[in-house]
Amino acid sequence: MTMTAALPQIRPISDLRTRLNEIENLARETQEPIIMTKNGTASLVVIDSDAYNDHLQHERAVRKLREAEIEEKYRPEAVSYDDVKNRVDLLLEAVGHLDAHN
Numbered sequence: 001m002t003m004t005a006a007l008p009q010i011r012p013i014s015d016l017r018t019r020l021n022e023i024e025n026l027a028r029e030t031q032e033p034i035i036m037t038k039n040g041t042a043s044l045v046v047i048d049s050d051a052y053n054d055h056l057q058h059e060r061a062v063r064k065l066r067e068a069e070i071e072e073k074y075r076p077e078a079v080s081y082d083d084v085k086n087r088v089d090l091l092l093e094a095v096g097h098l099d100a101h102n
Contacts, residue, residue, distance in 0.1 A: 027051070028050075033045045
């Protein structure tokens with residue numbers, strides 16, 4: 001089964017003035033961006049706020065995955081909890097000695 005992408009909704013920007021409720025309902029129902037045109041050229045994009053938040057969440061997740069992939073590429077070995085704890089303890093001890101001398 002193949003999935004086809006829905007064609008984007010394209011509306012003239014004047015519809016914001018004359019058909020705002022219709023555009024709002026369309027954005028909410030479809031959860032897809034609506035491209036508003038001015039003189040035949042894309043000018044604005046209208047999107048439901050929930051759909052926009054979902055999009056932002058998706059983009060953040062993708063960015064985190066990319067960061068993790070890059071980190072994995074340059075630091076392939078795992079660091080154990082004990083190694084991290086020992087390193088933190090040493091750093092805290094060093095900071096404690098610095099504070100004691102000041």
